[in-house]
Amino acid sequence: MAKTIDALISEYFQTGTLQDLPNKLFINGEWVSASTTKTIESKDPGNGKVFASVSAGQAEDIDKAVKAARDAFINVWRDMKPSKRGHILSKAAEILEQKADYFAVVEALDSGKPLDEAKGDVASSVGALRYYAGCADKIQGDTFPLGDGVFSFSSVDPVGVTAHIIPWNYPLATTLRGVAPALAAGCTAVVKPAEQTSLTALMLADVFVEAGLPDGVYNVITGTGAEAGSPLVNHPEVQHITFTGSVGTGTLVMDAAAKNINSVTLELGGKSPIVALADCDLEKTAEGVLWAIFYNAGQICSAGSRLVVERTIHRELVDRIVEKTSQLKAGHALTNPNYGAINSIEQLEKIDGFVERAKARGITVACGGERIKTKETENGWFYAPTIMDDVPMDDELVQQEIFGPVLTVQVVDSLEEAIKAANCTDFALAAGVYTQNISHALKLSKSIDSGQVTVNDYWAGGIEVPFGGNRSSGIGREKGLEALRNYVTTKAITMTF
Template identity: 55%
Template sequence: MVDVSTSAAAFSDSLPSAHFIDGEWRKPQSGNLMETFDPGRAEPHARFAAGTAEDVAEAVASAKRAQRDEWRKTTPAERGRILMRAAELIRQNAERLAIAEVLDSGKTLGEARGDVRGSARAFEYYAGAADKHEGKAFPLGPDYTSYSIEEPIGVTAHIVPWNYPLSTACRSIAPALAAGCTAVVKPAEQTPMTALLLAEILVQAGLPRGVCNVVTGTGISAGAPLVSHPDVRHVTFTGSTVTGINVMKAAAQNVASVTLELGGKSPNIVLADADIELALDNVVGAIFENAGQICSAGSRLVIERSIHAEFIEKLVARARALRIGHGLTEGVNFGAINSAEHLAKVASYVEGAKARGISIATGGNVAVDPATGKGWFFEPTVLDDVKWDDPVVQEEIFGPVLAVQVVDSAEEAVEAANCTDYALAAGLFTKDLTRALRIARDVDAGQVYVNEYFAGGIETPFGGNRRSGIGREKGLVAVTSYCKTKAVSIRI
């Protein structure tokens, strides 16, 4: 365990401050650096390269050369071996990656360690998929042979968010590499470090130079030139709906394909026949893990009226028992908000709710680390019995704020679940399997979790409908996003 007051600074000094391009560290062409902040202390902890269009062009050129000259010619089996070695190296470097993630993002060390385990698993999973992505044969009759080939689409861009920097990067980079594509990664400017460390690990695993490049910087200076670059053939973006729309427009100029994993306002339905203790465990985790900064967070509790009062009383007790503090502090299980700007956004939603007379069952205030008086924190918050059209029900807050919708039946619960423009995830707690299957059918969501929120894994396709995005990540379907199908038909 790192002592925050004495060791974090020394750790940060060991972190990279350059781009990773063509298999090596490269200083930004502008010569400029930026600061990344430790949210748990609200202080800068490291500096990194401020990328520009010139750096992006260099990285894309490297990726294009590597894809053309080497990576697409590498056998799928060998690609799989390299990805498997990467999985093992991620595990060997787990503590360094986890600490870097805490200092950049503000989450707890336990959460960061879980993210690292999931990242290694992603490379392990797609290592196994690399030599199993097959074409098809088409029955044109006895005088023809017709078949399809799944070819790598080419250079891919990966725009990575700040809430899960390492795991989100890995879940798109790994299938792209398995398919034979090369990657240029632009991590969020708030959380650049683990993407840089990952790129170095991949080269150590045997990935050829230029196959995976990382350019850091702001969305305007580095992200926008990347998604609009004419040599980028696919863009994978995770972030806000507004930015995702702009990414899609930029990619369309080059007729590049996109995978967009965007906003969410996911319902967590608890019916009267549910296992209450199980539901409580999952409702708490669904909204308060990573301080609610999760696209698929269960940020709405849809609950039947007959159990509402009892459930909220127990939920409040659990929320108040969470221990706020710096992510590297022993015993802390509730981390920081990623930035001052985002903390202000979360606070503004709750202040608006207070002004409209919404009941605050618990929380509702900006906080600090009680051990230091520093950091960007917001109390675990429950807003009770909220009208369906209220902004805290309709809009993504992306923080530890749960909006409660009270309903009188399972049928009304489905209506409540579908009452927003988002359709990313949904949770459901009931002992009635038939009812669960019906609700899973009728709720509009990219994934439905029954009796365990966040159920599934890298094997399970993940993505949203409507304003929550298009395309799917994870699972074997993700590899398809990085392929183009070629049909060959021969008269014999």
């Protein structure tokens, strides 16, 4: 019988860990030891303590996983009836839902996010499996009208072995955002989770085994980017790479893909603007901005990290957001606060560096601007929800991704200035618009360069809606039917008679 959430929380606080956490690699349907005895520690961001460890996979392990995935693709998965593939994914969704409490507790511990946020991540992961389970038998070709005596049609075929490099901010959800459509399309997968948050990608292997997924279709190699990630993206038998992470690493992934003439899906972060016009609903806007930047402590690629606000409402809107920010209380993930930890000490120091440099330049701190040190948080990695006010367009707070709970405010005097400010960075991932004027909403939605725009609700959307960025924010789209395009090729067949 599965342990309840309360039992799991009690076990953790009593022992400092949880029983039966995975610590091996998963290759060809089996838990196997890595080719080295080296391990990587998993630390709880809420208290800075080690609570688990995983294997440090190497190039040799990657090679075994890719070959297993290649064999499974050729011999089993590619030619399996699509409806049967969908049935297996649907069964996996059902099993993951049954184990949701366990996954949520582990995800919260590994990432530092509040338990309720982790529960939401698991629920969205279940939804991704169900969505793509329903897509498996609906991937189809077309016919082309060439006239009498000619029959031309296309088949849509899976690309083969796919590599998935997973970030640390949404470990389970990002894994399934790529793996679910890949498997639905008939591809096999080798997953390299972030070394900080490897556990739920490993745990997912048992879900797939129980659901009846054939050996070799889903493989997980934990390890560092240099020792496991690089050999994976450079492997000649990988046909597609799905990567979420920094621009610098994404460039290296593109270089590796180019050498093997592979396709890529790159989601490389953002500096997403929220445009608040003078006619917006101030209360709704303040609440929307609050969670756009402070959900998951701002550690979201598409976080609304810039507020572009018309001057006539600037002071009142910022004051409202500051007031709401005071209601956020940090704490350990398993105490379910409404504001969580930073995932690592390295990320905490990066965030702190951005703010300290801004202070030295004379940028106004509307609230926050320091590490949180309370009895509940003294040993963990916490940074106060921070608002930097009236920041010049060329400042690094505007131009660079901080990836933390720091909102940068840009003040403008017109719709045209708002569009210019929204588009002033190299990133183009997401954007939000708050206005009650439909014409302004449409103009902004069309004029802002980004992969997606939401109006009057920053986190509107779901697994059905394509997600991805332009320019430095990446290439390709995930989620929705659009994601299936990443994992298939089109073959044209023409016959004369």
